[in-house]
Amino acid sequence: MPAFRRGRHRGHLSGKEVLIAGTNISISILTLLLLPIIQATQNRDGAALQAKLDELIKTNGEARDALIGLEAKGEKEIERMRPDPHKAKAPPSLRSV
Secondary structure (H helix, E strand, C coil): CCHHHCCCCCCCCCHHHHHHHHHHHHHHHHHHHHHHHHHHHHHHHHHHHHHHHHHHHHHCCCCCHHHCCHHHCCHHHHHHHCCCCCCCCCCCCCCCC
């Protein structure tokens, strides 16, 4: 018996395979449509958080002005500017009176 007469023919999909392929395509399209929305939300949240942190830095008399805009610097420079946790002192609200 020739090979093409046995079982399924190459290129034909069963009902389950069509459903799975359609589902995969649908998920891919949905992902591509939602990606810009998710990114815009994350960017907005990040900008709001950055504005809040900048305001806190401005109002704290002990804060260093060099920390404003630090997100634009490289990772090594950011690590260099971080305070040493062993030398950190307690915030004024936690200090004993």
